[in-house]
Amino acid sequence: MYVAVKGGERAIDNAHAWLAEERRGDLAVPELTVAQIREQMALAVNRVMAEGSLYDPDLAALAIKQARGDLIEAIFLIRAYRTTLPRFGASLPVDTGAMACDRRVSATFKDAPGGQVLGPTFDYTHRLLDFKLAADGEAGQVAEAAPLHGPTPHIMGFLDRENLIQPEPAGETTPPDLTREPLELPASRALRLQALTRADEGFTLGMAYSTQRGYARNHAFVAELRIGAVAVEMEIPELGFSIEIGEITLTECETVNQFQGSKTQPPQFTRGYGLVFGMTERKAISMALVDRALRWAELGEDNLGAPAQDEEFVLYHCDNIQATGFLEHIKLPHYVDFQSELELIRKLRRDAQQMQEAAE
Amino acid sequence: MQATIDSQAARKGWLGLLAKAPAAKLAQLWAAANITPTHHVLRAPEIGAVMVRGRAGAVGAAFNLGEMSVTRASVRLADGTIGHGYVQGRDRTHALHAALIDALMQTDAAGQVDRAILSPLRAAAADRQTARAAKAAATKVDFFTMVRGED
Incomplete structure (x- = not known):
């Protein structure tokens, strides 16, 4: 009923x-x-x-x-x-090589062309509460130096030239869009990257950390982490050419990972990739590690059964809105469902009691 | 042919500048320029989204990164010139201003509009970029090697 x-x-x-x-x-x-x-x-x-x-x-x-x-x-x-906004179209892929970098560091090459630019970072702070902020919060004078001109080259480009790193096939096909079609497995890397860039930061961090602790260990180095502004360009049909429609801040993380080689590949480094809206460094690094772990099949690695290698597990649980929607719905009225459970357990107890009485 | 390419490059330049300009700054320059062209709004300002794409590993296959808000509008001047505005964010006036300026830049008023509006916007954008780049440059690490005293 x-x-x-x-x-x-x-x-x-x-x-x-x-x-x-x-x-x-x-x-x-x-x-x-x-x-x-x-x-x-x-x-x-x-x-x-x-x-x-x-x-x-x-x-x-x-x-x-x-x-x-x-x-x-x-x-x-x-x-x-x-979901209420009409979609005008899709941009051309952003050129992160042309980024105006606020920050750009490499953990692998000390003397990378363009240098190590720290930017406004929490790194090297002592993590001591600053009680001055509770008082007035006035910032001090910021130092300036002669601006660096021209784009900062991607560090991966140098490894690429020596063939020491797995190449990244370009491909010009229209990428799948999980906001338009339901997520289907196995997912392409493009679909995985879309899911990961909007994934919950905490979930992604936990997954990435698990790979560092040994669950599908792939020993990542941050070859490059850059944060800055990039222009977004789109083809405008009524104009017949592309124009810049805005400028966004992105965080990009490229990892270089150990790879022993496989039946089909010579030993070379492999890549993980993270690209996230805004200044979101922890998320971008996490994304790169999880991206790399999910690539085990295409790189001919063994499936170690680690959670971060499990595409279905990662992609179906990384979205915090899906997760919280399902989780939080259980606090809403379930009176009828529970009533039937209650009826059932009463009946089972009655039956058990009758059996016991009959046995006695 | 070369003239077409040049004029297309110039139009691309001002449309990009208008898209990225702060709406308030543009409104202020527009008001100060005191240009009131007769026009017909072909497409009323419309707020929407554009799916921004990236590339796997920065250079590989494209993937969908997420959307950004964009507002667009189109106008036709009395002489028939059509202007289009595509601007970042959700400011309808910003999109209309961009469309009007795009149209005016294709007319004899181009010089005046460039001096009064586009030049100051270009200068402000360059200043903003230079100021950030200068702060970034000040955080560049200068490594030095400690003398190890081996000889």
């Missing part, structure tokens, strides 16, 4: 009104503006753009404010909003 139950509208309205009041907090404290969040909580904004899969800092900041700082809730709001 299916029983429809109505009710709770008043309670829901009142709950949401209270939520709005709690969101505002103490009225004696000035209200946060969206611009303040965008400018001063930039890394939270970046995470929401990356996992919400929509590059729009103002919207991400608004979502964070609305979600009271719950970033997964904010990502949910962005994902919901983006």
Whole structure:
């Protein structure tokens, strides 16, 4: 029997009104503006753009404010909003080699052309709380030096020239889009990269860490990590040529991994790749490690049964909106389902009791 | 033929500049330029998304990275010149300004529009880029080798 139950509208309205009041907090404290969040909580904004899969800092900041700082809730709001937008088309692949780098480091080549540029990094800070920020938060003077001109070359290019690294076949086919077609396995690398770039940072980090600890170990070096602005270019049909339609900040991580060679490949280094919206370094490195682990089949490696090698496991569980949607739905009313469970267990207990009585 | 290529390159240049310009700065320059061309809006400003693509390993096969918000508009001036604007973000006025400037740049008003609007935008964009590049350059590591005293 299916029983429809109505009710709770008043309670829901009142709950949401209270939520709005709690969101505002103490009225004696000035209200946060969206611009303040965008400018001063930039890394939270970046995470929401990356996992919400929509590059729009103002919207991400608004979502964070609305979600009271719950970033997964904010990502949910962005994902919901983006489905309302008409799709004008797809850009040409961004040229990260032409990036205006704020940061560019290599863990493999000390004297890489273009040098080691630290950028505004947390690295080498002592991770001590800075109580000055609680007082005024005024930043000191920032040093400047003669700007470096011209694009910074990709470090992988140097290994590529010596054939020491597995080549990356170009291919001009239209990539699959998991926002348009359901995810099907086995997935191409293009589909895996799309899933990983919008994947939950915590999940991706955990998977990447597991490969470092020995589950499908592939010993990654960060050949290059770069963060900066790239232009986005798109073909405009009414013009008949392509134009730049904007500029976005990206984080790119290229790893170089040990590879013994296989039946078909000579010993050479292999690659993992991470590319993520915004300044999202931990995520980009994690993505590169997981990308590399998932490539075991195409590189002729053994399947060690490690979680990070399991495409189905990784791709079906990396999306925090799918995950939280299914997880959180179990707190919503299941009265009828539970009623039937209750009936069943009572019946089983009755039967068991009767059997016992009969035996006695 | 060469003239077509040059004019296409120039148009590509100003459309890219307008797409990336801060909407508020463009609105301010537009108002100050005091140009009010008679025009017909062919396509009212429309907010949408563009799927941004990357390449596996920076140079390999394309993959879908995620979307960005874009607003577009088209206008026709009284003389029939058509202008298109595609700008980053969700500012409708920004897209209309871009379309109007694109149209005007194809007319005799080009010189005036370039001086009053595009030149200041170009200068501001160059300043922003140089300022970041200068800060980045100051964080470049200078390695030095410690004397090991072996000889």
